[in-house]
Amino acid sequence: MEVRCANCGARIPLKRDDALLRCPFCDSTLYLDRAHTFVRLLLPPLLTEAQARRRFAEELNRREIPAQEVLEAKGLLLPFWGRRGGESARAEAAFAPLPAALVEYELPSAGATVSPDEPPPGFARLPCSENSAARWEKEQGLGAGLVLYEAPVFRIAYGATQKPFEAYVDAISGAVFMAESPSPMTDAISRGSMKALLVLFLIFALEAMVIPNAALSLAAAVITGVAAFPVLKKRIVQPPANARIAGHGSVQ
Numbered sequence: 234m235e236v237r238c239a240n241c242g243a244r245i246p247l248k249r250d251d252a253l254l255r256c257p258f259c260d261s262t263l264y265l266d267r268a269h270t271f272v273r274l275l276l277p278p279l280l281t282e283a284q285a286r287r288r289f290a291e292e293l294n295r296r297e298i299p300a301q302e303v304l305e306a307k308g309l310l311l312p313f314w315g316r317r318g319g320e321s322a323r324a325e326a327a328f329a330p331l332p333a334a335l336v337e338y339e340l341p342s343a344g345a346t347v348s349p350d351e352p353p354p355g356f357a358r359l360p361c362s363e364n365s366a367a368r369w370e371k372e373q374g375l376g377a378g379l380v381l382y383e384a385p386v387f388r389i390a391y392g393a394t395q396k397p398f399e400a401y402v403d404a405i406s407g408a409v410f411m412a413e414s415p416s417p418m419t420d421a422i423s424r425g426s427m428k429a430l431l432v433l434f435l436i437f438a439l440e441a442m443v444i445p446n447a448a449l450s451l452a453a454a455v456i457t458g459v460a461a462f463p464v465l466k467k468r469i470v471q472p473p474a475n476a477r478i479a480g481h482g483s484v485q
């Protein structure tokens with residue numbers, strides 16, 4: 234059996250039914266989906282696992298979620314279909330199921346290189362699910378321009394051991410993707426909003442002391458309250474982004 238190289242068109246004899254192969258003529262790395270080959274390109278990781286863990290901790294802090302125990306941080310190369318040179322354009326996951334956390338994921342606009350035979354240290358390849366190329370080609374009419382990108386992420390499992398949450402850190406941009414996550418500091422009022430309320434109360438008390446006239450004092454309190462409202466609203470009412478999207482599916 235032989236297949237045609239998606240890059241140079243040469244016929245490559247197949248020794249065994251291997252999904253990942255290298256063209257002996259042009260040295261491209263290829264992905265074999267049935268009898269069709271696709272050029273396979275790596276988006277090289279820039280972040281170490283330690284940096285990814287730090288990015289994750291920063292993201293929790295930004296969302297006012299209490300510090301979490303990281304149960305596992307795993308480097309993965311996720312396969313995505315895309316067009317060559319269009320690394321930042323829309324891409325389709327070549328694996329299933331797509332975790333809810335990665336619904337918003339986009340391929341980073343970094344220079345892609347020929348995929349090495351062995352994945353970069355600390356990263357494991359996630360296998361492609363068959364037929365995704367056919368589906369993508371049919372929907373998009375992209376035809377032969379389709380390339381299989383290997384995108385590096387760190388999958389972080391955290392929280393309770395029985396039912397851990399998961400987050401993904403883009404190992405190129407450092408962007409953090411989360412679906413379900415633990416509640417912020419407290420459900421109603423975070424540390425930040427407690428401080429804001431305390432400051433507001435002190436201002437009220439000060440106004441009451443400085444302005445002896447009860448009506449004037451009340452008016453001052455109302456004005457202060459109205460002025461402070463946008464700050465309080467932002468701190469108390471607004472939930473952190475993405476915190477309420479239900480999660481399903483997981484990359485193992």
Ligand SMILES: [Zn+2]
Pocket residue numbers: 238239240241242243256257258259260261
């Ligand atoms: Zn070739």
